Amino acid sequence: MKYFVQNGVIKTEFPLDFEAILTCGQVFRYERYDGGYNVYSKDKKCFAKGNEIFSDDANYFVNYFDLNSDYDEYKKELSEFDELKDPIRVGGGIRILRQDLFETIISFIISANNNIPRIKRIIERMCEYCGVCCGDFYSFPSSDSLSRLSLSELRKLGVGFRDVYIQKTSRILTSDNFLKELEAAPTKEATNLLLTLPGVGPKVADCVLLFGLSRLDCFPVDTWIYKRCGNDELNTSQKVRSYYLNRYGSLAGLAQQYIFYSARND
């Protein structure tokens, strides 16, 4: 047991690097606050600072921050790759979040051909427009409420050409069956399921599997990863993806986050 919960506050015996965890590109709903971070997920909120997490649902955030996994063990394994030693030095505090599936799918559909500050603003507007008021913040919209928005309403939120994707996909996801099947499916089958959703291609599918279902055997290839990992030999995203999946195996997704984070911070 490397953490404990006291009066609803989660305290870890190991240091947490919330800066790395939150800014490594896996999550969009957070903000700096009082020397720490406010983090929003679904209809929940926590304040994270130092080695403590304050919330009204400790169990939810123990799972969210994946506190039961041993990242020292992961890092030890990945450190055997020379090219990962620097990225791990820079982003060693990263943990892969276990985020809400629906929220992750919609968020990464929005991320396509977009930049992080704008993605964050769009999601925030979306929450304010059709999420549920939870005191001083709004929940992420349910699939029902999101699927009821018109294309022009979505456009007003700033989603641009992704309006149709969001509308169609949220309509598909109003039935629970899809997400249930997705959770139960092995990674390969889950990928194929995700690819049937409008607005979800290979990269978004990998992000959903990694950041929503903690499938570490995924390797999302975006522009940053491609710039850093591509070369004359690996000259398509597909090739980069399969090369690194093969190389890092069941921990590929975590390796990807170390690389992404260090690529963005140099």
Place this chain on the structure above:
DNA sequence: AACCAGGTGGAGC
């Protein structure tokens, strides 16, 4: 004014 941003879908071959 072009070009880019955590890409995808569709057309054409």
Place this chain on the structure above:
DNA sequence: GCTCCACATGGT
């Protein structure tokens, strides 16, 4: 299968 290209939007 593959390679181009358009696609809103806001920022340099």
